[in-house]
Amino acid sequence: AWNFSAGPAALPEAVLKRAQAEMLDWNGTGASVMELSHRGKPFMQLAAAAEQRLRQLLAIPSNYKVLFLQGGATQHFAQIPMNLAPEGGSADYIVTGVFSKKAVSEAAFHVDARVAATSEATDFLTLPPRAGWQLNPEASYVHYTPNETIRGLEFHEIPDVGEVPLVADMSSNILGAPLDVSRFGLIYAGAQKNIGPSGLVLMIVRDDLLARPPRSIARILRYAEQAANDSMLNTPNTWGWYVAGLTFEWIEGQGGLAAMGERNARKSAMVYDAIDGSDGFYRNDVERAARSRMNVSFVLHDSALDSVFLAESEAAGFIGLKGHKAVGGMRASLYNAVSQPAVEALVQFMRDFAARHG
Numbered sequence: 411a412w413n414f415s416a417g418p419a420a421l422p423e424a425v426l427k428r429a430q431a432e433m434l435d436w437n438g439t440g441a442s443v444m445e446l447s448h449r450g451k452p453f454m455q456l457a458a459a460a461e462q463r464l465r466q467l468l469a470i471p472s473n474y475k476v477l478f479l480q481g482g483a484t485q486h487f488a489q490i491p492m493n494l495a496p497e498g499g500s501a502d503y504i505v506t507g508v509f510s511k512k513a514v515s516e517a518a519f520h521v522d523a524r525v526a527a528t529s530e531a532t533d534f535l536t537l538p539p540r541a542g543w544q545l546n547p548e549a550s551y552v553h554y555t556p557n558e559t560i561r562g563l564e565f566h567e568i569p570d571v572g573e574v575p576l577v578a579d580m581s582s583n584i585l586g587a588p589l590d591v592s593r594f595g596l597i598y599a600g601a602q603k604n605i606g607p608s609g610l611v612l613m614i615v616r617d618d619l620l621a622r623p624p625r626s627i628a629r630i631l632r633y634a635e636q637a638a639n640d641s642m643l644n645t646p647n648t649w650g651w652y653v654a655g656l657t658f659e660w661i662e663g664q665g666g667l668a669a670m671g672e673r674n675a676r677k678s679a680m681v682y683d684a685i686d687g688s689d690g691f692y693r694n695d696v697e698r699a700a701r702s703r704m705n706v707s708f709v710l711h712d713s714a715l716d717s718v719f720l721a722e723s724e725a726a727g728f729i730g731l732k733g734h735k736a737v738g739g740m741r742a743s744l745y746n747a748v749s750q751p752a753v754e755a756l757v758q759f760m761r762d763f764a765a766r767h768g
């Protein structure tokens with residue numbers, strides 16, 4: 411099967427095979443990694459090694475902490491303002507799709523969450539030009555979503571927001587290409603696309619943000635406490651952490667993030683070329699310069715063909731091509747684990763389908 415799911419999504423076959431091989435006897439312990447204490451030496455070593463690999467992949471500067479948390483990205487929509495903004499403080503949000511809209515609405519319970527720019531007027535098919543952003547220099551942070559998973563709308567440059575810390579929800583594009591971590595105050599990502607299983611959230615956060623005066627919130631919600639306790643304030647998602655470590659190792663073996671970035675650019679260009687070269691049979695309406703390398707959405711010229719496309723694609727072994735219910739149509743998610751042959755097979759299927767039904 412060729413898996414184009416949006417998340418949970420395909421993981422590298424080598425990672426799955428290794429996890430399978432180690433399932434009953436991990437690291438010579440005679441037990442599965444998910445049956446072992448997170449406080450025991452074998453798991454502590456695994457945890458530290460996974461973090462170290464990630465630090466190398468992303469060249470994470472030493473004044474940033476890496477956290478392995480839980481709650482999905484959605485919980486952190488709420489937790490970020492609790493940690494980064496004082497009681498009664500304000501934060502700026504750039505709204506470019508369903509997830510950044512959710513982020514601002516969850517944040518609004520905990521901070522004066524201002525929409526500093528939005529592309530809702532174009533139905534999130536464009537990015538709001540940076541020149542029009544109404545940023546507040548007193549804001550505690552600026553939040554944006556570098557890749558909106560549903561439409562497939564991506565910032566290809568990191569926006570300059572001056573001295574205010576930039577916070578990014580990278581759930582659907584982290585590790586898809588090289589990244590200058592030093593441009594950010596905080597990066598977070600649900601694991602279930604480019605990292606591993608759902609239930610794990612990866613966070614990279616600058617030390618000075620952890621040192622902001624704590625609000626009166628539960629310890630378990632405080633990032634500084636998690637950082638001080640190596641993300642083990644309580645039992646972490648040990649299985650997720652383990653798979654994440656395998657994925658980091660796999661990326662390293664593939665040539666690191668530069669190789670991932672080149673491969674993802676090539677894969678997405680193949681699908682966009684198939685759409686643009688279809689004489690209107692398929693269409694992608696996202697602003698060209700903001701087309702996502704991770705999620706390629708498209709509609710068929712006649713929506714009556716949607717169910718036929720899905721049925722035929724499923725019969726041909728393609729998984730997960732149905733678009734999100736908020737926008738309909740189709741979507742091919744091309745995360746790191748989706749191979750070039752899978753994309754070639756998809757493009758061939760799309761061309762054949764158009765020839766048969768055009």
Ligand code: PLP
Nearest residue numbers: 417482483484509559581582600
């Ligand atoms: N942010 C983005 C960009 C997403 O793609 C998703 C979807 O998984 C979420 C947030 C929500 O993540 P979770 O389901 O982990 O809360």
